Amino acid sequence: MRFTLKSLVxxxxxxxxxxxxxxxxxxxxxPFSFTAKGQSYPAGSYDITMDSSNNLVTLSxxxxxxxxxxxxxxxxxxxxxxxxxxxxxxxxxYSLKNVQFGQYATPNLNHNAKxxxxxxxxxxxx
Numbered sequence: 189m190r191f192t193l194k195s196l197v198x199x200x201x202x203x204x205x206x207x208x209x210x211x212x213x214x215x216x217x218x219p220f221s222f223t224a225k226g227q228s229y230p231a232g233s234y235d236i237t238m239d240s241s242n243n244l245v246t247l248s249x250x251x252x253x254x255x256x257x258x259x260x261x262x263x264x265x266x267x268x269x270x271x272x273x274x275x276x277x278x279x280x281x282y283s284l285k286n287v288q289f290g291q292y293a294t295p296n297l298n299h300n301a302k303x304x305x306x307x308x309x310x311x312x313x314x
Contacts, residue, residue, distance in 0.1 A: 212238045214271035214289065215250070216313030222275055224284035224297060229255050236271045236313060238289040245289050247273070264293035269312030277307045 214236045221230050224247075233250035243262070249255035267288045274286040276298050283298045285308060 212240065214269075214313040216271060216273050216311050218273065218311060220275075220282050222282040222284055224257055227255075227257070229284075234273070234313075236273070236287065236289055238292065240292070243292065245287050245292065245294060247284075247287055259287065259294040259297065261287075261289070261292040261294050264288055264291055266291040267293075267312070269314070271313040273311050273313070275309045275311075276305045277309055278305050282309070 216234050216236060218229075218231055218234055221228060223229070229249065230252065232252075235246075235248050235250055237246045237248070238244075238261075239246070243260055244258050245261045246256060246258040248257075267290065270290065272286075272288045273284070274288075275282040276285045285296060285298045287294045287297070
């Protein structure tokens with residue numbers, strides 16, 4: 189009986205920890221390379237993590253851990269996807285414009301936007 193109760197408690201704790209992690213984590217698939225803060229980032233899977241206690245959001249490459257970047261976020265209208273990453277497109281170049289997680293978003297990150305921005309691309313993540 190004691191083993192069963194202990195197993196139940198540990199399983200419940202693991203489930204709660206997994207749910208809490210999922211509530212603060214999302215993944216997006218970016219099909220093109222892009223720039224952010226003057227650095228180049230490759231196409232691929234990116235994890236978005238929200239630290240709500242410090243109002244920070246982190247975007248990190250799944251395949252290249254050194255490609256990680258963090259910003260402060262503020263309140264925003266809730267996105268339709270758990271996380272949304274927006275890019276400005278100018279020709280074949282993409283620049284990170286904004287990262288949104290739930291009802292928090294970064295300000296416009298593309299301060300050097302060229303007048304030739306043709307489109308803004310949004311990619312939702314789960």
